[in-house]
Amino acid sequence: MHDAPTWDPQQYLRHAGHRTRPFHDLLARIAELPRHQTPARIADLGCGPGNVTALLAERWPDAHITGYDNSPEMLKEAEFYAGPTKGGGHLDFTTADAADWAPDESYDLIVSNAALQWVPHHADSFKRWLDAVKPGGTFAFQVPGNFTSPSHALLGELCDAPQWRDRLDSHGRRFVHILQPADYLERLADLGCETDVWETTYVQLLQGDDPVLDWVKGTALRPVLTVLEDDTGAREAFLEEFRDLLRKAYPSGRHGTVFPFRRIFAVARKPEAA
Numbered sequence: 001m002h003d004a005p006t007w008d009p010q011q012y013l014r015h016a017g018h019r020t021r022p023f024h025d026l027l028a029r030i031a032e033l034p035r036h037q038t039p040a041r042i043a044d045l046g047c048g049p050g051n052v053t054a055l056l057a058e059r060w061p062d063a064h065i066t067g068y069d070n071s072p073e074m075l076k077e078a079e080f081y082a083g084p085t086k087g088g089g090h091l092d093f094t095t096a097d098a099a100d101w102a103p104d105e106s107y108d109l110i111v112s113n114a115a116l117q118w119v120p121h122h123a124d125s126f127k128r129w130l131d132a133v134k135p136g137g138t139f140a141f142q143v144p145g146n147f148t149s150p151s152h153a154l155l156g157e158l159c160d161a162p163q164w165r166d167r168l169d170s171h172g173r174r175f176v177h178i179l180q181p182a183d184y185l186e187r188l189a190d191l192g193c194e195t196d197v198w199e200t201t202y203v204q205l206l207q208g209d210d211p212v213l214d215w216v217k218g219t220a221l222r223p224v225l226t227v228l229e230d231d232t233g234a235r236e237a238f239l240e241e242f243r244d245l246l247r248k249a250y251p252s253g254r255h256g257t258v259f260p261f262r263r264i265f266a267v268a269r270k271p272e273a274a
């Protein structure tokens with residue numbers, strides 16, 4: 001029994017274009033940092049392979065930015081971006097479990113992209129994390145909001161099917177930990193933040209054979225692939241069954257395969273001290 005899924009950075013990065021766009025949209029709504037002192041301090045929680053963390057260095061080139069993740073595979077990939085940044089700042093990466101991450105310093109910005117859906121009860125940590133945000137600073141995140149879409153519903157149903165239930169039981173639903181946008185807004189406003197929450201459905205056009213299967217192999221399928229990683233026959237059988245379901249749910253069309261993807265965004269600005 002595996003506790004945390006094994007990540008495959010190369011598989012994840014195969015759809016980097018579509019996956020990076022929501023981060024740009026999140027960044028566009030983050031105000032300038034308070035900069036009570038330099039360098040500005042930024043944390044990226046669940047930083048993954050570091051390509052998105054590196055975008056933070058483009059926006060704040062003189063900041064000291066730390067990416068936190070609990071996947072050794074992802075952190076190894078992220079090391080590629082570690083070191084001094086063009087504007088005199090610094091980028092580093094270190095291991096941390098967001099479930100119990102208790103910052104021991106304060107940040108101008110804590111940001112998290114497409115990671116908190118893996119962290120049960122993450123909204124209960126908002127107070128702890130905001131306590132570590134400097135006055136006038138920001139806590140911002142984006143999570144997928146597509147867990148009732150066919151890609152995820154079918155995965156859950158297949159894991160529950162008689163032929164897989166004993167081995168996969170709840171693994172198909174390991175990632176369903178998000179709240180509705182209005183709940184996020186209330187939780188963050190209750191903590192005294194000026195809060196901006198919104199959702200967007202990206203109508204993504206994917207190319208190639210079985211592109212939705214290829215997409216979920218990088219994310220939602222990680223828990224299942226991790227459980228079956230030492231059993232090639234079972235893994236291939238599962239993938240074949242899932243592929244057939246996805247082909248019906250997301251047929252290939254004239255321009256490619258349309259894969260709508262809902263995402264939820266929240267930007268919470270902490271007031272300047274009175």
Ligand SMILES: C[S@@+](CC[C@H](N)C(=O)[O-])C[C@H]1O[C@@H](n2cnc3c(N)ncnc32)[C@H](O)[C@@H]1O
Pocket residue numbers: 007019023045046047048049052068069070071074096097098099112113114115116118119219
């Ligand atoms: C879908 S990837 C997103 C990576 C990156 N933020 C991006 O936008 O490309 C999710 C990341 O969250 C990390 N993650 C999941 N659970 C975590 C936890 N409890 N603590 C820290 N990182 C976690 C995974 O290891 C993975 O790198």
